[in-house]
Amino acid sequence: MDHGGGGIESAMRRLPLGLDDPTSIADSGLTGPIDIPDPKPRKQPRDLRSRWRRIRQTVAGTVRGLPRVVGLTWRASPVLTVVIGVVTVVSGLLPTASAYMTKLLMDSVVEGIQVHSQHRPDVVMLTVPLLPGIAMTSFGKIIAVAALQFLLFTLTTVVTSLTNIAQQLLQEKMVLTIRHTVMDHASTLHLAFFEGSQSYDLLRQADQEAPSRPLSMMNSAFGLVKTVITFCTMIVMLIAISPLLAVVALVTPIPAFVSQTRYSARSFAFNFLGSPIRRRMEYLAGLVTTDTYAKEIKHFGLGSYLVDRFRRLGQVYYERQRRLIGTRNAAAAAWSMLTTLTSSGIYLYIALQAVSGRLTLGDLALYTGAAAAVQSSVQGLFLGVSGMYENNLFLDLLYRFLGTRPAIRRPERPRPMPTDVRGHVRFEEVSFSYSGSDVKALDRVSFEIRPGETVAVVGRNGAGKSTLIKLLCRLYDPTEGRILLDGVDIREYDPEDYRARISAMFQDFVTYQATASENIGLGDLPRIEDREAIADSAERAGIAERIERLPRGFDSPLGRWFDQGVSLSGGEWQKIALARAFMRRSAILVLDEPTSALDAQAEHDLFTRLRALAAGQTTLYISHRFSTVRQSDRIMFLEDGTLVEDGTHTELMRLKGRYAELFTLQASAYLDDEKAAG
Numbered sequence: 001m002d003h004g005g006g007g008i009e010s011a012m013r014r015l016p017l018g019l020d021d022p023t024s025i026a027d028s029g030l031t032g033p034i035d036i037p038d039p040k041p042r043k044q045p046r047d048l049r050s051r052w053r054r055i056r057q058t059v060a061g062t063v064r065g066l067p068r069v070v071g072l073t074w075r076a077s078p079v080l081t082v083v084i085g086v087v088t089v090v091s092g093l094l095p096t097a098s099a100y101m102t103k104l105l106m107d108s109v110v111e112g113i114q115v116h117s118q119h120r121p122d123v124v125m126l127t128v129p130l131l132p133g134i135a136m137t138s139f140g141k142i143i144a145v146a147a148l149q150f151l152l153f154t155l156t157t158v159v160t161s162l163t164n165i166a167q168q169l170l171q172e173k174m175v176l177t178i179r180h181t182v183m184d185h186a187s188t189l190h191l192a193f194f195e196g197s198q199s200y201d202l203l204r205q206a207d208q209e210a211p212s213r214p215l216s217m218m219n220s221a222f223g224l225v226k227t228v229i230t231f232c233t234m235i236v237m238l239i240a241i242s243p244l245l246a247v248v249a250l251v252t253p254i255p256a257f258v259s260q261t262r263y264s265a266r267s268f269a270f271n272f273l274g275s276p277i278r279r280r281m282e283y284l285a286g287l288v289t290t291d292t293y294a295k296e297i298k299h300f301g302l303g304s305y306l307v308d309r310f311r312r313l314g315q316v317y318y319e320r321q322r323r324l325i326g327t328r329n330a331a332a333a334a335w336s337m338l339t340t341l342t343s344s345g346i347y348l349y350i351a352l353q354a355v356s357g358r359l360t361l362g363d364l365a366l367y368t369g370a371a372a373a374v375q376s377s378v379q380g381l382f383l384g385v386s387g388m389y390e391n392n393l394f395l396d397l398l399y400r401f402l403g404t405r406p407a408i409r410r411p412e413r414p415r416p417m418p419t420d421v422r423g424h425v426r427f428e429e430v431s432f433s434y435s436g437s438d439v440k441a442l443d444r445v446s447f448e449i450r451p452g453e454t455v456a457v458v459g460r461n462g463a464g465k466s467t468l469i470k471l472l473c474r475l476y477d478p479t480e481g482r483i484l485l486d487g488v489d490i491r492e493y494d495p496e497d498y499r500a501r502i503s504a505m506f507q508d509f510v511t512y513q514a515t516a517s518e519n520i521g522l523g524d525l526p527r528i529e530d531r532e533a534i535a536d537s538a539e540r541a542g543i544a545e546r547i548e549r550l551p552r553g554f555d556s557p558l559g560r561w562f563d564q565g566v567s568l569s570g571g572e573w574q575k576i577a578l579a580r581a582f583m584r585r586s587a588i589l590v591l592d593e594p595t596s597a598l599d600a601q602a603e604h605d606l607f608t609r610l611r612a613l614a615a616g617q618t619t620l621y622i623s624h625r626f627s628t629v630r631q632s633d634r635i636m637f638l639e640d641g642t643l644v645e646d647g648t649h650t651e652l653m654r655l656k657g658r659y660a661e662l663f664t665l666q667a668s669a670y671l672d673d674e675k676a677a678g
């Protein structure tokens with residue numbers, strides 16, 4: 001989706017980076033190249049026409065960014081956007097108005113002096129009481145101008161504080177709006193999005209930049225508008241005195257402008273290219289500072305190794321930043337010299353004109369003010385344009401992220417989910433490959449599970465068991481074939497409605513830093529406060545008694561991230577996750593290695609009671625313990641993504657195939673131990 005404004009792709013095209021896939025730099029969270037490649041200068045036409053075209057493109061891209069920023073501020077707060085819009089226009093006019101006011105004051109002062117010096121003693125002059133020598137007419141004028149100037153100063157003060165208030169409030173509002181939008185969109189995205197390193201980077205950047213970007217976006221966008229207003233009004237005044245001066249003032253900023261945008265693109269490319277390195281730094285920092293890793297890091301003595309790797313990456317990162325910041329600012333300073341030179345020229349020209357009598361003293365003041373304002377607005381333009389350019393790239397990133405459509409979508413007219421799902425599951429020639437992989441994780445798998453049946457899925461590591469479960473939960477869609485629930489292709493349903501009908505516990509379940517009751521209640525959000533259901537699920541998972549023994553029972557916070565959290569053992573956490581799965585009243589129960597961390601007794605209890613616990617649900621579970629698997633109605637044996645055996649324990653043992661082989665292997669291990677002990 002193209003959102004205009006030049007975009008990341010365009011920035012990358014402008015600066016070919018010598019890498020097709022910038023995120024391929026970090027091939028491991030620990031090791032890999034620690035360098036961030038320098039953007040290679042592109043061989044682009046250097047003739048005037050091409051340069052002019054590139055400038056036009058950049059300006060057009062920047063201008064196109066303005067409505068997007070205004071759109072975002074409007075979404076954050078229409079009232080504050082109007083306030084900031086009005087104060088921006090007013091404060092853009094203020095410097096010109098104040099320069100003009102100074103001219104008026106000067107002229108009336110000079111006129112007053114002239115009246116006084118040309119005064120003939122024989123003519124009576126009406127003077128101001130207590131201020132002899134000041135003619136009444138001149139006094140009136142000066143007072144009027146001074147009053148106007150006072151109003152102008154007051155207006156400036158009011159506008160400045162209004163700008164501050166509106167900017168600060170809008171900044172807060174926009175941070176919230178952008179973060180909320182990013183979170184909201186992320187929550188709708190499919191699982192595969194989070195598994196791709198490039199898309200993950202996109203999300204991270206959109207989220208991480210969100211708190212700092214709005215202020216700089218507003219500053220550059222509204223600053224740009226304000227500066228343009230000041231600049232244009234000042235230029236109009238300059239044209240009135242000398243068109244030549246106006247042209248000089250207009251042309252001078254162009255080289256600096258070009259230099260700034262070039263560096264903006266380079267700085268953005270650096271950020272983009274550096275993101276794999278930053279990701280690795282984050283990962284390393286996380287390893288050393290997160291509670292769950294601390295034990296292993298200490299035991300293997302990895303601390304200093306990881307810290308050293310972080311330090312080396314940090315050094316390279318800093319060095320690159322230093323170079324970029326240094327060259328960028330040196331170039332900016334060099335180019336701004338040109339502007340300074342021109343302004344000095346303007347001063348000189350006007351001073352000479354005033355001496356020769358072609359201009360009044362007021363004109364001199366006006367033009368001096370104008371020259372200073374033009375110079376500072378030129379700098380403002382640099383800042384505004386280059387800031388907008390960078391912000392535009394961020395906006396592209398944000399909109400590109402927001403433009404990613406969930407791969408698993410609600411059909412246009414979803415089939416209503418029946419209230420009485422029976423739980424009849426059917427896989428028809430289902431194949432699936434993970435994106436970016438040619439290997440089929442599942443290859444033409446077909447089977448049927450009747451309502452209420454309990455089926456165990458077994459197989460070696462990597463055989464495709466978890467993939468099968470993820471497909472059943474519709475976290476992915478099959479590459480080929482289809483999955484039917486009660487005879488209907490599951491893609492016909494709204495994915496959320498469909499998932500609500502499945503209770504699942506995954507291998508890598510989440511340990512929420514929340515109370516025991518919340519940890520379980522999250523399994524069925526509408527009933528998160530249903531204490532009875534929560535207690536019942538805990539009971540079924542065999543964790544109720546342990547929870548009741550906690551200092552605050554079901555209200556005890558679990559995990560140590562927040563105050564007074566209780567640490568649970570691995571098996572206890574697994575039982576909590578199991579209880580969460582039991583919360584839902586659904587037709588299908590899916591458990592991926594539900595007892596991997598449980599003690600032998602707890603595991604035995606769970607499987608002997610599974611049928612009762614499942615209460616008529618169609619149950620599919622993965623287990624590597626063959627002693628437990630035999631209690632299921634049926635066993636499916638997966639190998640390299642294909643279903644090679646399917647039947648009851650007795651049938652498969654009689655078959656003397658893969659299942660029988662592995663079962664005998666496990667059983668003999670126990671028997672051998674027993675024999676050895678005997």
Ligand SMILES: Nc1ncnc2c1ncn2[C@@H]1O[C@H](COP(=O)(O)OP(=O)(O)OP(=O)(O)O)[C@@H](O)[C@H]1O
Nearest residue numbers: 195434437441459460461462463464465466467468
């Ligand atoms: N998110 C993923 N992206 C790419 N490939 C994946 C992903 N998850 C799994 N795979 C690959 O798909 C294959 C099947 O994985 P799956 O997790 O289904 O195996 P499994 O049978 O559950 O293994 P285990 O018994 O170790 O849990 C593996 O070769 C694995 O490398």
